[in-house]
Amino acid sequence: MWRSGLLDICATRWPKSILCLFSGCSSDSRxxxxxxxxxxxxxxxxxxxxxxxxxxxxxxxxxxxxxxxxxxxxxxxxxxxxxxxxxxxxxxxxxxxxxxxxxxxxxxxxxxxxxxxxxxxxxxxxxxxxxPFKIKKRHSLEYIRQFPHLRCKTNVFSSLLRIRSGASAAIHSFFMNNGFVQIHTPIITSNDCEGAGELFQVEPASKTAEKCNQTHFFDVPSFLTVSGQLHLEIMTGAFTHVYSFGPTFRAENSQTRRHLAEFYMVEAELGFTESLKDIMEVMEHLFKSVTFHILSKYPEDIELFHKDVAPGQKERLERMLKNPFQVLSYTEAIDILRRSAEIFKFEPKWGCDLQTEHENYLVEHCGKIPVFVINYPYDIKPFYARDNQDKPQHTVAAVDLLVPGIGELCGGSLREERLNLLQTRLKQHGLPDTYRWYEEIRQFGSVPHGGFGLGFERYLQCILGIENIKDVIPFPRFSHSCLL
Structure with a gap:
């Protein structure tokens, strides 16, 4: 169903002079x-x-x-x-x-x-x-990270940037080939999609609020986006399949190898879907399609990482591509964790979110193959997740994709399209009237829908075997660091 080939460009009627610009030919000697x-x-x-x-x-x-x-x-x-x-x-x-x-x-x-x-x-x-980089010397990723203005000159980072560019193009091609419409969602927004409060507020640098006689530049508190999901949901009122690919921001005071303050997110929303299976199918085919493209188009660059940076990653990646992704319910995942002989820093309990150590154990348990964990507890997922209305353990139709070495790569859910249940959930979360529009889109031809987000930098970490997320983005931003 999900086609993986890149878009063909038909230009049979263009003038030769224009075609030369696109095909790379030129009278220039370059x-x-x-x-x-x-x-x-x-x-x-x-x-x-x-x-x-x-x-x-x-x-x-x-x-x-x-x-x-x-x-x-x-x-x-x-x-x-x-x-x-x-x-x-x-x-x-x-x-x-x-x-x-x-x-x-x-x-x-x-x-x-x-x-x-x-x-x-x-x-x-x-x-x-x-x-700072010497000829015939292999510098570590950690070393070259100190020179964000120069590290593009190294073999390893120039390879990373070619792979990153190719992966970005392959993602767009996958969605376009499968009937998705790209939506440019706003970077400045008045909503907190995740509800976690990890927001960067946007105000003029000069703090001219007093001069303008207004409280905020936009009249309401405004923030850098943490996700384009809510805006994509709007678009499912007119398009059956939409996606976005752009920067997102999280004000997490974190120095881990998996988190950045600014990163890129691939997000997709599917209308007329009532099954998590539909969303999981897109996730898996997107992952495999883009990865196959990268492996075939950039073999030397990929080999550099698999040989010199992460030995053994080639075999791990082949295992991910050859096997169907596994599926576990959250309840099954908790049972597996509780029965294990592993000593966890955080005790696995039903009703608590999975920690990175839990996610990594579950992937190992499933044979080092990516695994979907579905149907999370109602109380730990955001307000938009669809209520399964099940008992005795109350869950929502949410899904996370866990991959080897990384943990969570994708997160998604069916969205709550039933207005009465959505209104109840918004009240429970104490969300302000700024979400009135979100209720209103359920009143004018709304359809069951769902979607997911994929962290682009974590995807690159996964396929290349790179340990630190700061080494897969040209200019990393994280707490206490905003160089250049």
Missing amino acids: LKVSDALSGAASQREQEVVRVQGWIRSVRAQKEITFLHINDGSSLQSLQIVARPDLDISNVTFGSAVEIWGKLIQSPHRKQSTELLANKIRLIGSCNPVDL
């Missing part, structure tokens, strides 16, 4: 390193081409100097053969350069193509002594 290495430029072997990028190594011999250049398009660098008559005295490791020359077949087994240079221009000099 050439990407990835194209040179892939053989895509074989037809240009007798042509003078231009390569722009940064020097990764300089190896001088008696008559020839070998340079390696990288432009971020590939993990591998292109070898440059520089003759003695070329002035490269100021070209060092880290320098930005522009090089003209002809592609030739390389005699070396590890590379099929190299560039015989006839002109080298230094664009930006670099003092390699002061650069």
